Amino acid sequence: MTVMGDDEGVRERKRRETRQRIVDAGLKLFGRHGYEATTLDAIAAEAGISRRTFFHYFKSKDEILISMQAGLGEQLSAALRAQPAHRPPLDAMRAALLALVAPYSPESLLAIDRLMHSSETVQARKQASYIRDEAMVFAALREHWPDEPEPQMRLLASFAIAAVRLSLDTLSREEGRRPLGTLLEESFEALEALARHR
Amino acid sequence: MTVMGDDEGVRERKRRETRQRIVDAGLKLFGRHGYEATTLDAIAAEAGISRRTFFHYFKSKDEILISMQAGLGEQLSAALRAQPAHRPPLDAMRAALLALVAPYSPESLLAIDRLMHSSETVQARKQASYIRDEAMVFAALREHWPDEPEPQMRLLASFAIAAVRLSLDTLSREEGRRPLGTLLEESFEALEALARHR
DNA sequence: GAAATTTATGCACTCAGTGCAATATATATT
DNA sequence: AATATATATTGCACTGAGTGCATAAATTTC
Structure with missing residues (x-):
């Protein structure tokens, strides 16, 4: 019964x-x-x-470990789709990333990061999965902002994933001194400064 | 004798x-x-x-294949060091990349790219080696432009490698219709447009 | 409760990669 | 030229990841 x-x-x-x-x-x-x-x-x-x-x-x-960070692509795509379509994509991306990252605690992120570094193959697979995430985010961008030029959207997707990657790296290097959100903001500021500074 | x-x-x-x-x-x-x-x-x-x-x-x-694309980090670092230190890093990077890429023929690049796609492990290792290249380029940047802020230089290194990666992707997708140099220029223009457009 | 699906397991196999010890080849020394 | 030393090559035996296949156990469907 x-x-x-x-x-x-x-x-x-x-x-x-x-x-x-x-x-x-x-x-x-x-x-x-x-x-x-x-x-x-x-x-x-x-x-x-x-x-x-x-x-x-x-x-x-290695899939045991990769499954830990799987879902970045899906989650970020979903967060993007939740953004208003009239917003400039870069701003929407910033908001989406910050919203996405908020719930994670530095400790758990650091623990996973350490395990990832323990093997070359795992490290390699992790990077490969970032590439898949990038492709997924690009697809979401194209869908949500079909009028923006394709190369810009490719680059934006690539930048978003790079920002996550660099921020996690720095988090780990600084042993969690500054929260992930702050580090992400820093990446966005660096992007503006880099492009302006000429 | x-x-x-x-x-x-x-x-x-x-x-x-x-x-x-x-x-x-x-x-x-x-x-x-x-x-x-x-x-x-x-x-x-x-x-x-x-x-x-x-x-x-x-x-x-897989090292057999990886050895084919090895040297991107070293070569790009060297090309950067050959740039005048008073130039804005982003401009220097553009010049360095274009100089670096000039000698390669689309055919050979396409052939290698096809082989790289034939296996998941190879694909993964390739991405991992991009990360090493990025680290190397970052080091060269810091050395050559010690006064520029660190996050910007990290991002620039990451952008440079992403530009190469995206350009090779597009080259492959377009089956060599446009030369690699043009595609790299496109990435730089996308970067400016992306950062300005807000 | 029986039939059809899905899941679990054992077994035998291929192949990548490592450690070790023996042999062959190149270089340095006198 | 003969010898000592360093380096390269090879064979052998081993570990461990991953696959194919056939069989048994559990779950769902009717």
Whole structure:
């Protein structure tokens, strides 16, 4: 007998839970022994699944970490679409980024950042995923501001992702002294100054 | 008896030649069967060395391709240092990039670009190497223009690499219709327009 | 409750990459 | 020219990531 319409079947719930157990196991072991030294066997054991099953949830070991920062593209695109279309895209981007970033705590961002730096392949994959984010943001820009010239929108998308990347870098370099929002603002000011200063 | 001071010993010459044979073998086989389907055994055989020896020349399979685009950071840094220090950095960057890019033919750039797209790992490594280039360019900027604010120089380095990346993308998308120099100019104009337009 | 789908697992396999020890080749020394 | 030393090449055995396939277990559908 089904008691309440939770609209999520047992299958979906279990799948979500297992996925989470894998992520937890991965983060725990990566944190303890480092990324490279942690084998998939160990992660599978810790998560209570077989090694083979791991690959039904993630295509590769690094995906565990990449999944942590996945969603930047989608989220930023969504935040952009929430902006009024009559605003200049650069201003809209600034607002969207600030809104997006507000909920994150520096500590959690720093912790993830540290793990990302522990392996070359992870580092590489992270950059690649930024490129995907960039493409997604570009698509959103084109859709929302179809009259703006394409090269400018490509550059804006690229700048937005670079701003996030540089701000996270600086956050990490400064060990969280200044909040991410401030660092993002700094990037926008740098952009204006750079273009004006000639 | 040594006949002429070629200043390159047999050892160095052989090493250079072997490295080149590996690259040639790799490109040939990647082009024929694709990146993933080409094993290191096949490359080693084609280059006339043992599989183990391959790893004395490259850390990994993807390095063969990455080595193709390596040097962007160094070259751009050098081109920057050749610019007069009283010029505004953005103008200097534009000149440096245009000078740097002039000698390359669209065909060779397109061919390499196609190979880079054939594998996810290669793609990822390529992006990672862009990040290293960016860091190198930033260092050169700071050295040459120590009085400019740091965030602006970080952003400029990031913009320069993004401009190269976007221009190569467009070159590939347009199948070489417009030369790389033109596309780079377009990026610089987009930057100005983007920052002004508010 | 039976049939159809989806998920979990074991097994055998390929291939990238590493450590180590032995051999071959190039350079330096006398 | 012979020898010592440094560097390059190779084979071998190993670890670990990732895939294909076939089978068993669980979930959903009817």
